[in-house]
Amino acid sequence: MADRLAGKSALVTGAGQGIGRAIALRFAWEGARVVVSDINDDAAHAVAAEIETPSLVNHCDTSKEGDVKGAIDETIAKFGRLDILVNNAGVAGGSDWDRTIGINLNGVYYGLKHGAEAMAASGGGSIVSLSSMLGLISVPFPGVEAYTASKHGVVGLTKHYATNYGRRGVRVNCINPGWIQTAMTKPLVDFNLTDYMNDNSALGRMGTPEEVAAVALFLASDESSFVTGASYVVDGGWTAR
């Protein structure tokens, strides 16, 4: 165990698998008390079972404002305060505009709205949201317009909340991952797009959830104390090309 988040309490949405799971596990390893929140209860319980620090499972559909506020309230009720919030839950969404925007953009908005206020009321904290490299650029695939719009929106929300809550001690940043090996990108791998994804990456490969979690840890911890309103690209150099 390490101690970069010792004494802090963290809420991670969509923590049942993939990037959210890796973040929850890394935060716990670094000493945080972690709320493992997901719409999939079985997956959340499985992740919590891997955690040795005090943890809590929370059921939350981030497209519902009451669920997101409830998760924040439950974190504070259980651990006394909310130091770190990771708005991670997201879907590829395909052509379902309303569902994609509902989870990927509205869900992050609800987290920022209620999370920033709760942190400000208790002296501050750090919020990290999962955008995407598709929050900065587009790719020549059909069916990703809602995803691209939602992730660009997360970058804008990050700047808005960073600007409005900085004086109250709340830092707000987002991460823009490239292609990461999770269930979300498995259909692309199955569709033989691995060469395309690797060829356009400067590092020549996909990333791992743990490589995203390492950046989330930096942004969540006090080591990033002068970082706010930022978009951290974790894409193996895709957007640099």
Ligand SMILES: NC(=O)c1ccc[n+]([C@@H]2O[C@H](COP(=O)([O-])OP(=O)(O)OC[C@H]3O[C@@H](n4cnc5c(N)ncnc54)[C@H](O)[C@@H]3O)[C@@H](O)[C@H]2O)c1
């Ligand atoms: N995998 C990638 O290549 C990649 C790239 C860029 C950005 N991202 C973003 O990172 C985040 C995590 O992606 P991932 O690849 O780990 O996805 P994933 O599909 O592996 O996991 C997503 C998790 O979110 C949960 N979830 C889905 N809808 C939810 C809802 N309405 N409320 C609460 N939880 C919900 C799922 O149950 C699951 O546990 C997403 O916001 C995604 O858009 C992923």
